[in-house]
Amino acid sequence: MPSPRPQDHSDFNLQQIINDLDNGALYDARGHLHSLYPAEIALLLRSLPTDYRYRLWKIMAPEAMGETLAALHGEVRIGLIEHTSGTDLVAAANQLEPRDMADLVADFSSEVREKVLKKDGNSRLEAALSYDGHTAGGLMSMDALPIRGDVTVDETLAYLRAQKTMQANMDSLVVVARNNRYLGMVSIATILTSDAETRISTLMDTAEAIPLNMPVAEVATIFEQRNLLSKAVIDEQGIVVGRITLEEVLDVIREEADHAILSSAGLDEEHDLFAPVLVSARRRAVWLGVNLFTAFLASWVIGLFEATIDQIVALAVLMPVVASMGGIAGSQTLTLVIRGLALHQISSSNAMSFLFKEMSVGAVNGIVWSIIVAMIAAAWFSNGPLGMMLGGAMIINLSCAAIAGVLIPLFLHKKGIDPALAGGVLLTTVTDVIGFMSFLGLATIFLLA
Amino acid sequence: MPSPRPQDHSDFNLQQIINDLDNGALYDARGHLHSLYPAEIALLLRSLPTDYRYRLWKIMAPEAMGETLAALHGEVRIGLIEHTSGTDLVAAANQLEPRDMADLVADFSSEVREKVLKKDGNSRLEAALSYDGHTAGGLMSMDALPIRGDVTVDETLAYLRAQKTMQANMDSLVVVARNNRYLGMVSIATILTSDAETRISTLMDTAEAIPLNMPVAEVATIFEQRNLLSKAVIDEQGIVVGRITLEEVLDVIREEADHAILSSAGLDEEHDLFAPVLVSARRRAVWLGVNLFTAFLASWVIGLFEATIDQIVALAVLMPVVASMGGIAGSQTLTLVIRGLALHQISSSNAMSFLFKEMSVGAVNGIVWSIIVAMIAAAWFSNGPLGMMLGGAMIINLSCAAIAGVLIPLFLHKKGIDPALAGGVLLTTVTDVIGFMSFLGLATIFLLA
Numbered sequence: 001m002p003s004p005r006p007q008d009h010s011d012f013n014l015q016q017i018i019n020d021l022d023n024g025a026l027y028d029a030r031g032h033l034h035s036l037y038p039a040e041i042a043l044l045l046r047s048l049p050t051d052y053r054y055r056l057w058k059i060m061a062p063e064a065m066g067e068t069l070a071a072l073h074g075e076v077r078i079g080l081i082e083h084t085s086g087t088d089l090v091a092a093a094n095q096l097e098p099r100d101m102a103d104l105v106a107d108f109s110s111e112v113r114e115k116v117l118k119k120d121g122n123s124r125l126e127a128a129l130s131y132d133g134h135t136a137g138g139l140m141s142m143d144a145l146p147i148r149g150d151v152t153v154d155e156t157l158a159y160l161r162a163q164k165t166m167q168a169n170m171d172s173l174v175v176v177a178r179n180n181r182y183l184g185m186v187s188i189a190t191i192l193t194s195d196a197e198t199r200i201s202t203l204m205d206t207a208e209a210i211p212l213n214m215p216v217a218e219v220a221t222i223f224e225q226r227n228l229l230s231k232a233v234i235d236e237q238g239i240v241v242g243r244i245t246l247e248e249v250l251d252v253i254r255e256e257a258d259h260a261i262l263s264s265a266g267l268d269e270e271h272d273l274f275a276p277v278l279v280s281a282r283r284r285a286v287w288l289g290v291n292l293f294t295a296f297l298a299s300w301v302i303g304l305f306e307a308t309i310d311q312i313v314a315l316a317v318l319m320p321v322v323a324s325m326g327g328i329a330g331s332q333t334l335t336l337v338i339r340g341l342a343l344h345q346i347s348s349s350n351a352m353s354f355l356f357k358e359m360s361v362g363a364v365n366g367i368v369w370s371i372i373v374a375m376i377a378a379a380w381f382s383n384g385p386l387g388m389m390l391g392g393a394m395i396i397n398l399s400c401a402a403i404a405g406v407l408i409p410l411f412l413h414k415k416g417i418d419p420a421l422a423g424g425v426l427l428t429t430v431t432d433v434i435g436f437m438s439f440l441g442l443a444t445i446f447l448l449a
Numbered sequence: 450m451p452s453p454r455p456q457d458h459s460d461f462n463l464q465q466i467i468n469d470l471d472n473g474a475l476y477d478a479r480g481h482l483h484s485l486y487p488a489e490i491a492l493l494l495r496s497l498p499t500d501y502r503y504r505l506w507k508i509m510a511p512e513a514m515g516e517t518l519a520a521l522h523g524e525v526r527i528g529l530i531e532h533t534s535g536t537d538l539v540a541a542a543n544q545l546e547p548r549d550m551a552d553l554v555a556d557f558s559s560e561v562r563e564k565v566l567k568k569d570g571n572s573r574l575e576a577a578l579s580y581d582g583h584t585a586g587g588l589m590s591m592d593a594l595p596i597r598g599d600v601t602v603d604e605t606l607a608y609l610r611a612q613k614t615m616q617a618n619m620d621s622l623v624v625v626a627r628n629n630r631y632l633g634m635v636s637i638a639t640i641l642t643s644d645a646e647t648r649i650s651t652l653m654d655t656a657e658a659i660p661l662n663m664p665v666a667e668v669a670t671i672f673e674q675r676n677l678l679s680k681a682v683i684d685e686q687g688i689v690v691g692r693i694t695l696e697e698v699l700d701v702i703r704e705e706a707d708h709a710i711l712s713s714a715g716l717d718e719e720h721d722l723f724a725p726v727l728v729s730a731r732r733r734a735v736w737l738g739v740n741l742f743t744a745f746l747a748s749w750v751i752g753l754f755e756a757t758i759d760q761i762v763a764l765a766v767l768m769p770v771v772a773s774m775g776g777i778a779g780s781q782t783l784t785l786v787i788r789g790l791a792l793h794q795i796s797s798s799n800a801m802s803f804l805f806k807e808m809s810v811g812a813v814n815g816i817v818w819s820i821i822v823a824m825i826a827a828a829w830f831s832n833g834p835l836g837m838m839l840g841g842a843m844i845i846n847l848s849c850a851a852i853a854g855v856l857i858p859l860f861l862h863k864k865g866i867d868p869a870l871a872g873g874v875l876l877t878t879v880t881d882v883i884g885f886m887s888f889l890g891l892a893t894i895f896l897l898a
Contacts (some may be wrong), residue, residue: 010670010793010796011793011796011797011798014796014798014799015798016797018799025828029498030465030841035678039673039674039676040674040676042858043674043792043793043794046794047789047793047794047795047796047799048799049799049802049806059807064755066881071669073530085897092493105751111701117636122564153502157616158612159639160641160642160727161641161642161643163642163802164642165637165640165642165846166639166642167622167638168620168636168638168639168678169620169678170620170638170640171617171618171619171620171678172617186623187617188641189615189616189618189619190615190617192606192609192610192615192637192782193609193610193612193614193615194610201758209750218455221459224488224699224703225486225488225492226486226488227488227491227696229617229620229678229695229696230620234823243858246678246695246696246699247676247678249699250673250699251699252701253703253706254673254702254706256706257702257703257705257709257710258788259708260706260708260710261706261709261784261788262785262788263787265780265783266781267784267785272795273789273803274783274802274803274806275794277806277809277810277813278813280806280810281809281817282587284778284781284810284814285649285814285817285818287777287781288777288778288814288818289818290772291774291777292770292774292818292821292822294771294773295770295773296770296825298769298770299766299769301638302765302769303764303766303829306762306766309758309762309765313755313758313759313765314755315765316755316758316762316765316768317751317752317755317765318748319765320744320747320748320751320769320772320810320881321741321744321745321748322745324738324740324744324747324877324881325741325744328740329733329734329737330736331714332714332715332716332733334713334714335710335713335716336494336711336714336716336722337712339707339710339711340477340496340504343492344459344460344494345492345495345496346458346462346493346722347464347465347496347723348460348464349460349464349467349496350463350467350496350497350498353498353723354723354850355723357498357723357726357729360726360730361726361729361730361733363725364730364731365730365734365737368730368734369734369738369741370740371797373741376745380752382884385869403831406472428773432769432773436741439518447738
């Protein structure tokens, strides 16, 4: 059998596991699982409908459970935890390093969590549990492996060799003074290429460490902008408490991107794709309800012009064009601003320049498309003035859409509300209301006179 | 002055640079630039309106130009290149390693590119230029630093020390046989903690290397799923040609996320936020034109029922509700599928289960909201049957929206079209047409009888 291309790898795994489970070939399924990395098993579990998922989980080797659960989060993980015995959970947690263990046991029942905590040598877990998950403290591992600045290169190499095992992702060492006070970092590459008698303190990079309470998004920005592989984390007293590596940052970036995409549709990345129908329906209902309010607001605006529509039915036929084009133009601007805010590309310093640019773009496109739309409408209904009203409304709505597309996300951002979540609904409200109001309003004034 | 929090850091930089430029304090601006990392300067340049951008670029120290241009892409970079002398460009390119140099000179005019190529020692650049930017070849650096499997740990350490300088991000070494044929990788941590006389071949991990022509998205998936920091790249003959590190993968993931968010609004990540108004307007116009077609299709459907609306104007008032709720519900499903496809969570193996689930969610929410909407409409217009028609249309449209939300992206994905780009437009077309058709159709059949 040819080995599948990695891109199709996960689809292939999924199909094979489903076949195995359908055919009761549990031995084959287990063998197949055995050949996968924990993150691949995690993806498989997330991609399986719940009945398959729990059947597969039952045949998982207990020694693979820890890393697999660590690679999952949200509902899928909680569901699997509920389908695992307390003994297996305690064993699974104890396979993990303190940070991942702390993250996992947070989803355990209090009894099982107590059992994990009672195990010997879990004082680091207690420390890990005390850190806020949204800060550097929740992101870091505690394997900083600090060395003193006054030792030589040769002494450091001897010390490392004595460790016997060392994290494979250890690209650099944290240099400390007495009491573990942070001094700097020294890369292993530097150590390896320096003379044996050189003091570490002369080789180290003294760039600032990351404070324990720095929000994860800031940590990610620093890693990205400075091309870091790892960085020490310090507490308020400047004592080294852990280390963050690029791998953790990658997870943060992946989650942020996920969140940005999902929240624009009122969805949450913690939810299971195969959650029970009623659970999913209830969640989605909230978003539909919020949008229903918007929709009825638009209806109410149209209702104000019932008498006008009663006389010129063509207005009812054409009115969605104005609202929809405004929505599209506005959402382009909105998307640019939301992304610009996330990447720190837009701020109060350049918002005015950008607003002015977007208004100009909106006006240009408003004029261009209003002419086209006006001609189509005038020809369709053999009614020139009707076309002109439609065109006029388009110019108004596209200009307002540009303004709303800039100001709504800036306002939400300032108020601490996620613009990706609420921006779209608010924008549509504006473009619908202004779209219907301008078109039907212009028609009432000029066509019914 | 208190040092700003990194989150506000970039906003602070931007404000300061704008102030400096406004006040003609070029010396201050240059000093400020000097304190920033190339990626920070790149962000600053992207965030500046073009006139400020080029004024700032003029005072850039030439030795910082290379890395800064490497951290930029698309229009912003091309614009800066046009504002730089050929001599400075050649110097800037020569500050970079072959991969980044190849990426940069691709944006140069052919004359300047020729000058870079003619410089001595740029044969690696020619090789780098021959690789496809969308594959592992375009992503890799050529600093693999291979060692032979039959050397000992001590010999390796001596060899590394003799290198004098070594990439700081060198977490592991590529192990090769004769002729640079790939054998495996060995982490520096393993080398450091092993006995001096151990042969490297007994320590190495023989996991497969990445083929030169593997698409970058697959490379990213492999790095993420296997928690890799670096990996060797080989050609068709199994010869080591380079090395990819997690830093490059991070860029890929960031760009993919960016692309997913922007393309849903018909935008492109290569474009300058501060492109000239007419250029931006023309680009956005394409998307507006595509959507105008959708909007007029919806109008055409409404036009079919002009006679019905003429008799019952309330239909015109309520019809946007059905279309808009269908659009919202459908886009929730669409978003889940687009994300599921990108993360390999949805494939042909589980698409049917997911479709069934989404249809059920759509039906449940269709029923729930149709009752609410029907009651509101019935009360508003004192017309029970009208409310029932609205409710019935909602159930039809939300169910169809769920089906379209699953099938449209799956179909586009199969055809090799980016579902994030085209999915939204197609979905809206479906939900608009079905929304208006079902509501006005039901009304024509049951209310005009």
